[in-house]
Amino acid sequence: MSAVMITRKVTRKWEKLPGKNTFCCDGRVMMARQKGVFYLTLFLIVGTCSLFFAFECPYLAVHLSPAIPVFAVLLFVFVVAMLLRTSFSDPGVLPRALPEEANFIEMEIEAANGNVMAGQRPPPRIKNVQINNQIVKLKYCYTCKIFRPPRASHCSICDNCVDRFDHHCPWVGNCVGKRNYRYFYLFTLSLSLLTIYIFAFNIVHVVLREYRNIFEHVVSLTPHCTVLEVLVCFFTLWSVVGLTGFHTYLISLNQTTNEDIKGSWSGKNRVQNPYSHKNFIKNCCEVLCGPTYPSVLDRRGVMLEDSTRPTPSDASAASTYKSTNPVSQTTKSSAPLIPNEHTPEEAKPSIGAGTQKSTSSPKEEKPPSPTSPNAVAPAVIKESAH
Amino acid sequence: MSSAPRTATERTKLPYCHESFHNLQELRHSASLANKVFIQRDYTDGTVCKFQTKFPSELDSRIERTLFEDTVKTLNNYYAEAEKIGGQSYLEGCLACLTVYLIFLCIETRYEKVLKKISRYIQEQNEKVYAPRGLLITDPIERGMRVIEISVYEDRGSSGSSSGSSTTSSSGR
Numbered sequence: 001m002s003a004v005m006i007t008r009k010v011t012r013k014w015e016k017l018p019g020k021n022t023f024c025c026d027g028r029v030m031m032a033r034q035k036g037v038f039y040l041t042l043f044l045i046v047g048t049c050s051l052f053f054a055f056e057c058p059y060l061a062v063h064l065s066p067a068i069p070v071f072a073v074l075l076f077v078f079v080v081a082m083l084l085r086t087s088f089s090d091p092g093v094l095p096r097a098l099p100e101e102a103n104f105i106e107m108e109i110e111a112a113n114g115n116v117m118a119g120q121r122p123p124p125r126i127k128n129v130q131i132n133n134q135i136v137k138l139k140y141c142y143t144c145k146i147f148r149p150p151r152a153s154h155c156s157i158c159d160n161c162v163d164r165f166d167h168h169c170p171w172v173g174n175c176v177g178k179r180n181y182r183y184f185y186l187f188t189l190s191l192s193l194l195t196i197y198i199f200a201f202n203i204v205h206v207v208l209r210e211y212r213n214i215f216e217h218v219v220s221l222t223p224h225c226t227v228l229e230v231l232v233c234f235f236t237l238w239s240v241v242g243l244t245g246f247h248t249y250l251i252s253l254n255q256t257t258n259e260d261i262k263g264s265w266s267g268k269n270r271v272q273n274p275y276s277h278k279n280f281i282k283n284c285c286e287v288l289c290g291p292t293y294p295s296v297l298d299r300r301g302v303m304l305e306d307s308t309r310p311t312p313s314d315a316s317a318a319s320t321y322k323s324t325n326p327v328s329q330t331t332k333s334s335a336p337l338i339p340n341e342h343t344p345e346e347a348k349p350s351i352g353a354g355t356q357k358s359t360s361s362p363k364e365e366k367p368p369s370p371t372s373p374n375a376v377a378p379a380v381i382k383e384s385a386h
Numbered sequence: 387m388s389s390a391p392r393t394a395t396e397r398t399k400l401p402y403c404h405e406s407f408h409n410l411q412e413l414r415h416s417a418s419l420a421n422k423v424f425i426q427r428d429y430t431d432g433t434v435c436k437f438q439t440k441f442p443s444e445l446d447s448r449i450e451r452t453l454f455e456d457t458v459k460t461l462n463n464y465y466a467e468a469e470k471i472g473g474q475s476y477l478e479g480c481l482a483c484l485t486v487y488l489i490f491l492c493i494e495t496r497y498e499k500v501l502k503k504i505s506r507y508i509q510e511q512n513e514k515v516y517a518p519r520g521l522l523i524t525d526p527i528e529r530g531m532r533v534i535e536i537s538v539y540e541d542r543g544s545s546g547s548s549s550g551s552s553t554t555s556s557s558g559r
Contacts, residue, residue: 086473164433279434285471289484291470291478292482294495294527296531
């Protein structure tokens, strides 16, 4: 332990995060892997607006009002800002459980399920929770090894559990969840306004030109760009305005797209939405004007790689995991605690740190006593209204 | 409590004390991790961040029930303050929207300010209450706001390397 490994390059935590996200700008930007459609969205918006500014705006500014292009620029800036904010921010990803937490939950589940006969399928891993006097079922996520909080869902494209999961949007190249839903809504709303604006002024431009031409007996061909813009706007209108309307409806009921598709709160026999305030204004205010939640993924935190001071989670996680693995495999039936890409400490390539950790870890740790978690587990798993 | 007792005789007078628990530094050097207890979220009031105040049985012999409940209740109050939807959050939201959310490059959000307060509070609680009893609380933000992780230490008397929990880890959010 006297050899000190000095890492030349600082490793940040985003480099070791599991899941299928891509990160840019040293962890500041977080997106899904498939970004092709996002580039298309950006191209369509920027392209159409450029044509509008280049061809329509000079004419309209002179013949109608200079306020028209000014307002268009403001709207365009807002749309692009909202798009980038939605695409680049963390939607509310829940980090996966570290091995000790995963073990703790496994032991709770086993204690709650009791003895399962060999060959019998174990019961599904569900926890019942009472929220505002409604019973809500929390499902267990086998990938993240946690019981998903209410309204969270696992995105298979990004391979992450996302809090208040709405949907995965390929157009913005990211999931839409708790942290970026309001930016997504403002993006669709402002894009609708921008599309309507450009569409309307294209029509005005065409009408004005043709009117003047008829008056002055001049033949002119409407520029091809105007036709192109009108086409793009026409098709965009139907989809984006419809989407904005749909999300306005969802916000007024405080529902997510995911819940709407699954029909969680609809139907007579189902529970009523426990998150809705039953008031349109309150629901809107909560979703759009609520607090700005921080990201719980520490993307830019520095991973400690020097051998003199291993991070506590590294050594304890690695050794606790290794020591309890044989125990859990004998009692587990359906989901063995298999190593996955999550345990970054084990996957670290640094040789010096690796050998140092393996020699020091058996000395300092002992496996957690098997009796105590079992005693507390039945009490913990049965959640009820307090 | 201003500081933990320093001499061995003073330490043994503490009701919930195991031989030699003192301050955070000594905890790191002379103790080893025995167990971790996880305090789960309480969802009865919805998706607001709130933790269960039920006293876990593993901590029965380690800390007084009232001290533990006070800590959790204070943390719950802090989170409620951060997530409160009222005049201030509306103002912050509208102002941010008007500036296209660029204002957050300059100022901190209310939530971030409260998180700093929480971090200081947990640090203080660890130093004054938990470390002398051989316990260490991890800030919930480092566990995705899912659990409050309490590490339980036993004095091994061996010179193992540090295994203290990461309350002071760097975060670049």
